[in-house]
Amino acid sequence: MLLDFEQPIAALEGKLQDMKQLATDSQVDVSEAVKALEEKIKNLKKETYANLTRWQRVQLSRHPERPYTLDYIHGITDKFIELHGDRTVGDDNAMVGGFGEVDGRSIMFIGQQKGRNTKQRQMRNFGMANPEGYRKALRLMKMAEKFNKPIVTLIDTPGAFPGLEAEERGQGEAIARNLKEMFMLKVPVICIIIGEGASGGALGIAIGDRVMMLENTWYSVISPESCSSILWRSWNYKEQAAEALKLTARDMLQQQLIDGIIKEPLGGAHTEPEKMMHSLKKKIIKLLDELESVDARERIMQRIDKFSNMGVVLES
Amino acid sequence: MPWFKRVEKGIHTPTEEKKETPDGLWYKCPDCKTVTSMVEHRKNLSTCVKCNYHDRIGSREYFAILFDDNQFTELDADLVSGDPLNFTDTKPYPQRIAATQKATGLKDAVRSAYGTMNGQPITISCMDFSFIGGSMGSVVGEKIARAIDHARETRTPFLMISKSGGARMMEAGFSLMQMAKTAARLALLAEDKLPYISLLTDPTTGGVTASYAMLGDFNIAEPGALIGFAGPRVIKETIGKDLPKGFQSAEFVLEHGFLDFIVDRKELKQQLSDLLAMLRPESDGKDNLKSKNGKAAKVS
Numbered sequence: 001m002l003l004d005f006e007q008p009i010a011a012l013e014g015k016l017q018d019m020k021q022l023a024t025d026s027q028v029d030v031s032e033a034v035k036a037l038e039e040k041i042k043n044l045k046k047e048t049y050a051n052l053t054r055w056q057r058v059q060l061s062r063h064p065e066r067p068y069t070l071d072y073i074h075g076i077t078d079k080f081i082e083l084h085g086d087r088t089v090g091d092d093n094a095m096v097g098g099f100g101e102v103d104g105r106s107i108m109f110i111g112q113q114k115g116r117n118t119k120q121r122q123m124r125n126f127g128m129a130n131p132e133g134y135r136k137a138l139r140l141m142k143m144a145e146k147f148n149k150p151i152v153t154l155i156d157t158p159g160a161f162p163g164l165e166a167e168e169r170g171q172g173e174a175i176a177r178n179l180k181e182m183f184m185l186k187v188p189v190i191c192i193i194i195g196e197g198a199s200g201g202a203l204g205i206a207i208g209d210r211v212m213m214l215e216n217t218w219y220s221v222i223s224p225e226s227c228s229s230i231l232w233r234s235w236n237y238k239e240q241a242a243e244a245l246k247l248t249a250r251d252m253l254q255q256q257l258i259d260g261i262i263k264e265p266l267g268g269a270h271t272e273p274e275k276m277m278h279s280l281k282k283k284i285i286k287l288l289d290e291l292e293s294v295d296a297r298e299r300i301m302q303r304i305d306k307f308s309n310m311g312v313v314l315e316s
Numbered sequence: 317m318p319w320f321k322r323v324e325k326g327i328h329t330p331t332e333e334k335k336e337t338p339d340g341l342w343y344k345c346p347d348c349k350t351v352t353s354m355v356e357h358r359k360n361l362s363t364c365v366k367c368n369y370h371d372r373i374g375s376r377e378y379f380a381i382l383f384d385d386n387q388f389t390e391l392d393a394d395l396v397s398g399d400p401l402n403f404t405d406t407k408p409y410p411q412r413i414a415a416t417q418k419a420t421g422l423k424d425a426v427r428s429a430y431g432t433m434n435g436q437p438i439t440i441s442c443m444d445f446s447f448i449g450g451s452m453g454s455v456v457g458e459k460i461a462r463a464i465d466h467a468r469e470t471r472t473p474f475l476m477i478s479k480s481g482g483a484r485m486m487e488a489g490f491s492l493m494q495m496a497k498t499a500a501r502l503a504l505l506a507e508d509k510l511p512y513i514s515l516l517t518d519p520t521t522g523g524v525t526a527s528y529a530m531l532g533d534f535n536i537a538e539p540g541a542l543i544g545f546a547g548p549r550v551i552k553e554t555i556g557k558d559l560p561k562g563f564q565s566a567e568f569v570l571e572h573g574f575l576d577f578i579v580d581r582k583e584l585k586q587q588l589s590d591l592l593a594m595l596r597p598e599s600d601g602k603d604n605l606k607s608k609n610g611k612a613a614k615v616s
Binding site: 160163167168172175179180184200203204232244246247255316 | 398404458483484488492493495502523525526529544554
C-alpha cells in the first residue's frame, strides 16, 4: 500500500528497477543514468520526509506495513516469554506483555498490539484495549517491580475501546489506577510511542521516567478525526485539526511533554525495520543505563516532578 | 341571565401590554415536569421536590452547601489559561476563554477552597460545567494539583467534586498530561494517608473519569448522574445499537462496583462529615478511652 506522498518516490524507484533490468537484458552501460536516478530518489525522499505536514505524519504513523509492538519485541529481544491475563476477567489481545532478554538483561515489555490482516485486526481489536488490558498491564508492571526488573512500554493505539462492556467493567477506573500506580513504581520505566498515541488509552501505559516518540508518530488528547467532528462538527477538517493539535513528535518535544525523539530510517520505520529495531534497542539500553544509576525514591520523585510541571497557566 | 354584563365591546389586550412572568421565578423539572417556585427549588438545594431529580449546580452552590456558614478561603483564584498552541477552531481559543469568563463570571472550570464542614477542616476542589463543558485544561489540572498539595500541607481531607465532559481539546497534549499530573499528586496524598473523597456529579466523563474522579478512597455520586469514560454517543456509534436504559447512570456504575455509595445532595454534608469523622486518627477526641496510666485502651 502506498500513501499519496509515497507515490512519486515509488514511481521513480520503479523506473530505476526498469533501467537496471534493461541494462542486464541489453548489456548497455547505464551506470551513469542509474547513479543520477538514485541521487534523484534520495533527494526527493529527503525533501518529502523533511516537509511532511502533520496530517501526513499521522498517516505514516498508521502505515499498514509499520512494525507493531510484537515485531519490535521479537526484533529487540534474544528471548521473549509472553504472559497473559488480568487474573480477574480475561486476557485482552489488544494489550500484550512479558519478560524479554536483551543483551543479558531482563526487561518487562508491555504494549498495545494491532493486527495486520482483517482476522488479526479483529482479534487485536484494532489495538484498542479493554479494562482487562490495562489491568493486565498493571499486573505485569507490579510483577516487574517485585523482581526488580525495568519496564519498557510500547504505545500504539487509536484509543481505549469505547464499548458497552468496557464501560461496565470500568474503563475509566482501569486507566486512572494505572496512572497513579505507575508513578510509584520502584523500577525504571521507559515509554515509547511507536505509532499512534491517542489520549487516555495511550497515557494508561505511558507514565515513565523517559517518554520517547519515534519520529513519525503522534500523541495527543484526541485523534484529528474525532477533534474535527467535535470542534468543526464534520469529519472533513482532519488536516486542520492535526495542525491545530500540534501532535507530532517534534511538537510534543517542543512543548516539553516528552523527553526525546528516536529517529526513523528515511521513509519511515517500515522501509527499513531492521535498522529501526537496532536503533530502538540501542536507545533502550542507553536510557536504562542512565536510569539505573539513580536511587529508586529519587527516580519516583523526578517522575512525579516532571509530569507536575506540564501545562501552561498564567497568574492574572 | 348572565352574572356579568359586558359593558364595552371588543376588549383586547395588545401583545405589548400583556403581562409576562419574569424568567427565573419558576423551575420546571426536566424529568417529571413538576413546576415549583425558584425559591422553593433553591431551598431544596436544586433537587426536584417531587421526583428528587438533581439539577446541575456549580462551585458557588456546592461551597455554600458544604462549608459552614458559607465561609471559606479560595485557593489560586487568579490562575488563568494561556494559549500555548495558538489554537483556533471555529474561533481562537483566547476569545473563547474571554467570552466564557464574561458569561459565567468564572476564571476557569474549577475552583478550590478550604474551610470547615461541620467543624472539620477540609480542602475542596469543585468543577463548573458552565465553563466550556467543565473541560480539563492546564488551569484545571494545576488548581487541583495545588489544592491536593494544600491538603497535604495542612493535613486535611481532600474532596473533589467532578462535573466535566473530559479533557479540553484546545490545549491538546497539555490537557492530556493534566490527567497524569493530578494522578501524581493523588499518589502523594495517598502516601500521606490523607482521605480523598471523589464526588462524581452529572456528568463526569472522559479524561476526568479516567484520572482523579475514579481515584478516590471513596468514589461517591449524586443520584442519576451520567458517569462514564466514553460518551454515550460514541459508544452507540461503536456498537451500532441503542444503549440500555440507565446505562452509565450513577446507579449502573454502583451496581458494577465502581462507586461506594450514592448520596442525596440534601444529605451530602452530613454523610461526608460522618464518614470523615470515622477516619480521624485515634488520638483526637478519644481521651475518654485512655486508661489511667495514660496508655490507650484497647478498642474492640
